Amino acid sequence: MSAHPAVENAPRYEDSAFMRACRGLPNARTPVWLMRQAGRYMREYRAVREKVSFIELCRTPDLAAEVAVTALDAIGADAAILFSDILLILQPMGMDLEYLEGGPVLHNPVRVALDVERLREAEPRENLAFVFEAVRKTRERMNPALPLIGFCGAPFTLASYMIEGGGSRNFENTKRFMYADSGAWHALMEKLVRGLTVYLNEQIRAGAQAVQIFDSWVGCLSPGDFREFVLPHSRALIAGIEAGAPVIHFGTGTAPYLETFAGAGGDVVGVDFRVELADARERLGDMAVQGNLDPCVLFAQAERIFERAEDILRQGAVRPGHIFNLGHGILPGTPVDNVKRLIAFVQEWEAEAE
Amino acid sequence: MSAHPAVENAPRYEDSAFMRACRGLPNARTPVWLMRQAGRYMREYRAVREKVSFIELCRTPDLAAEVAVTALDAIGADAAILFSDILLILQPMGMDLEYLEGGPVLHNPVRVALDVERLREAEPRENLAFVFEAVRKTRERMNPALPLIGFCGAPFTLASYMIEGGGSRNFENTKRFMYADSGAWHALMEKLVRGLTVYLNEQIRAGAQAVQIFDSWVGCLSPGDFREFVLPHSRALIAGIEAGAPVIHFGTGTAPYLETFAGAGGDVVGVDFRVELADARERLGDMAVQGNLDPCVLFAQAERIFERAEDILRQGAVRPGHIFNLGHGILPGTPVDNVKRLIAFVQEWEAEAE
Numbered sequence: 001m002s003a004h005p006a007v008e009n010a011p012r013y014e015d016s017a018f019m020r021a022c023r024g025l026p027n028a029r030t031p032v033w034l035m036r037q038a039g040r041y042m043r044e045y046r047a048v049r050e051k052v053s054f055i056e057l058c059r060t061p062d063l064a065a066e067v068a069v070t071a072l073d074a075i076g077a078d079a080a081i082l083f084s085d086i087l088l089i090l091q092p093m094g095m096d097l098e099y100l101e102g103g104p105v106l107h108n109p110v111r112v113a114l115d116v117e118r119l120r121e122a123e124p125r126e127n128l129a130f131v132f133e134a135v136r137k138t139r140e141r142m143n144p145a146l147p148l149i150g151f152c153g154a155p156f157t158l159a160s161y162m163i164e165g166g167g168s169r170n171f172e173n174t175k176r177f178m179y180a181d182s183g184a185w186h187a188l189m190e191k192l193v194r195g196l197t198v199y200l201n202e203q204i205r206a207g208a209q210a211v212q213i214f215d216s217w218v219g220c221l222s223p224g225d226f227r228e229f230v231l232p233h234s235r236a237l238i239a240g241i242e243a244g245a246p247v248i249h250f251g252t253g254t255a256p257y258l259e260t261f262a263g264a265g266g267d268v269v270g271v272d273f274r275v276e277l278a279d280a281r282e283r284l285g286d287m288a289v290q291g292n293l294d295p296c297v298l299f300a301q302a303e304r305i306f307e308r309a310e311d312i313l314r315q316g317a318v319r320p321g322h323i324f325n326l327g328h329g330i331l332p333g334t335p336v337d338n339v340k341r342l343i344a345f346v347q348e349w350e351a352e353a354e
Numbered sequence: 355m356s357a358h359p360a361v362e363n364a365p366r367y368e369d370s371a372f373m374r375a376c377r378g379l380p381n382a383r384t385p386v387w388l389m390r391q392a393g394r395y396m397r398e399y400r401a402v403r404e405k406v407s408f409i410e411l412c413r414t415p416d417l418a419a420e421v422a423v424t425a426l427d428a429i430g431a432d433a434a435i436l437f438s439d440i441l442l443i444l445q446p447m448g449m450d451l452e453y454l455e456g457g458p459v460l461h462n463p464v465r466v467a468l469d470v471e472r473l474r475e476a477e478p479r480e481n482l483a484f485v486f487e488a489v490r491k492t493r494e495r496m497n498p499a500l501p502l503i504g505f506c507g508a509p510f511t512l513a514s515y516m517i518e519g520g521g522s523r524n525f526e527n528t529k530r531f532m533y534a535d536s537g538a539w540h541a542l543m544e545k546l547v548r549g550l551t552v553y554l555n556e557q558i559r560a561g562a563q564a565v566q567i568f569d570s571w572v573g574c575l576s577p578g579d580f581r582e583f584v585l586p587h588s589r590a591l592i593a594g595i596e597a598g599a600p601v602i603h604f605g606t607g608t609a610p611y612l613e614t615f616a617g618a619g620g621d622v623v624g625v626d627f628r629v630e631l632a633d634a635r636e637r638l639g640d641m642a643v644q645g646n647l648d649p650c651v652l653f654a655q656a657e658r659i660f661e662r663a664e665d666i667l668r669q670g671a672v673r674p675g676h677i678f679n680l681g682h683g684i685l686p687g688t689p690v691d692n693v694k695r696l697i698a699f700v701q702e703w704e705a706e707a708e
Contacts, residue, residue, distance in 0.1 A: 170649075170685060172653070175650035175651075176653045176654070179653065179654035179658050180653075180654065219607075219628065221628075222627040222648050224630070253607065255610035256628050256629040256630070273576040274576060275577070275610040276578070276610070276611070294576050294579070296530065297529075297533065299526070299529070299534075300534065301534070308578070311578065327576070
């Protein structure tokens with residue numbers, strides 16, 4: 001009866017709850033995974049990081065695969081996500097990237113048109129082979145019944161790091177750049193999109209079953225700025241993903257213009273916790289939705305975690321195509337037991353509701 | 355024909371464009387003022403600050419009046435705002451407040467229920483007399499045809515500073531506190547509301563024609579958390595303002611639940627730049643609206659500033675009751691000439707459209 005009938009000997013992940021939700025197909029229960037599920041809140045991850053730096057970990061496929069698979073198994077999520085970082089693609093473009101205690105720093109920020117011209121093409125096949133190798137190793141070692149998610153940063157979020165030279169509160173330099181020289185801005189975004197398109201397609205070819213595009217800081221923009229400076233580029237990136245895998249387009253603070261954000265394309269819109277999931281579902285129609293528990297709720301007592309999770313599950317279940325997730329990445333210090341409880345609760349809730 | 359007919363010898367500010375807009379009355383042109391219009395972007399302000407610290411400036415009514423009036427006259431806005439800071443009310447409550455280069459710090463953050471019990475009542479009449487004196491002096495010295503806006507921080511934003519001990523990215527401690535001990539949370543909010551209610555009423559009695567409540571960080575909450583932990587308290591504060599002045603309720607990131615936010619009451623809803631003003635006007639019906647140019651646009655060329663301002667003016671003009679403002683405070687480094695150009699443009703635009 002399904003539009004995507006399972007082939008007899010197709011890999012088992014093809015019919016997993018996660019893949020079905022990405023395609024908007026009915027599911028017996030809501031699939032769940034958590035952004036940064038392999039991160040600093042896990043003891044096993046911290047143990048690896050005592051031996052290698054963050055960047056070494058990302059650049060060592062064996063270790064990247066190990067932390068991704070360890071986390072998947074430990075918490076029992078319905079999908080693994082590649083262990084990597086959105087900023088790595090900026091290094092071959094010529095950005096001097098360093099991860100410091102307070103966050104990532106780019107020592108040579110892009111500030112004028114000439115800086116954009118000087119940036120090299122990312123050429124991911126040559127320069128980011130370790131990422132595709134990490135995809136292959138993770139895929140080999142993980143539960144064959146579950147899908148692996150590849151990812152990249154969205155062009156806006158990457159451009160904002162390049163221009164600010166790191167994180168930012170007001171994204172003042174980024175906006176000044178956009179307003180002052182929109183030609184250079186669009187050239188920068190186009191250069192990013194060229195690299196990111198190859199990057200995602202190659203992750204898919206290496207074994208990722210789905211990809212997520214993280215537009216983590218896009219919520220700093222007015223709806224008008226989003227339409228003018230970002231939307232065409234996010235749309236071009238998504239349109240260029242031809243390797244055949246669902247695309248999750250995640251952004252924070254997108255509630256004011258969710259329909260426009262979704263207009264960039266893709267299969268699933270990832271929303272943060274600042275919007276009611278019921279509202280997102282209504283506004284996005286048949287498009288699948290991912291989200292959206294506030295990561296801070298994971299610091300609360302189990303009772304409140306379950307209450308909030310149930311609220312989201314109910315809102316998500318109005319139609320097929322809901323992937324349960326947080327509204328942003330897990331915070332350091334989150335109790336692992338609460339993460340496990342949440343995942344078990346989500347997986348059991350739907351089973352009970354059948 | 356008006357519901358608020360001008361009395362023959364009423365003060366001239368009563369019939370100003372700003373006061374009329376607060377009351378939703380038709381105006382010949384859109385009034386404009388800018389959050390932080392007396393701030394660090396102004397040379398005159400920086401000159402005063404070379405002589406006194408920020409906190410001394412706030413506590414010295416003569417100087418506070420001087421910077422507020424100087425800014426009003428320099429940029430030609432349609433209203434002055436009291437020069438003060440939302441955190442000052444926390445000192446008499448027992449918080450150890452210090453303004454450092456990186457922002458305000460509260461050295462004794464509120465972390466457990468006992469901390470809330472130990473907090474004193476603010477008793478603004480006794481402890482914040484210098485603020486009311488600043489209101490009186492500003493009112494005396496400023497253009498009698500223009501209104502003066504008093505203000506306070508909203509209970510949520512103040513509570514978040516008290517709990518985080520300063521600014522925050524994820525407001526993790528605040529949320530943990532809310533979830534872990536909602537009784538202590540509500541007690542903290544109630545204590546704040548008691549002080550803030552007196553504080554605003556006394557500002558009005560001292561000569562403020564309108565008051566603004568700044569909920570600068572409320573956008574970090576999910577709509578459900580806003581309803582449960584914030585809305586009843588903001589509503590109690592606004593309901594307690596009986597001294598007879600319009601109330602502007604400003605919040606950032608409120609687009610996902612603007613109707614709920616507006617349900618707290620008041621006369622004007624202040625919105626940030628993350629929502630289309632047309633959308634806000636439609637969703638808020640007859641309620642007056644204030645906003646919402648992205649403060650970063652003031653770094654752009656005049657042409658783009660005017661284009662964006664005109665867009666907002668058009669969206670605001672669909673019905674009476676629009677006050678032009680930024681979507682957040684002016685950023686340090688903003689060119690003063692751009693601020694003046696913007697204000698003149700807004701004031702002339704409506705004149706041309708007549």
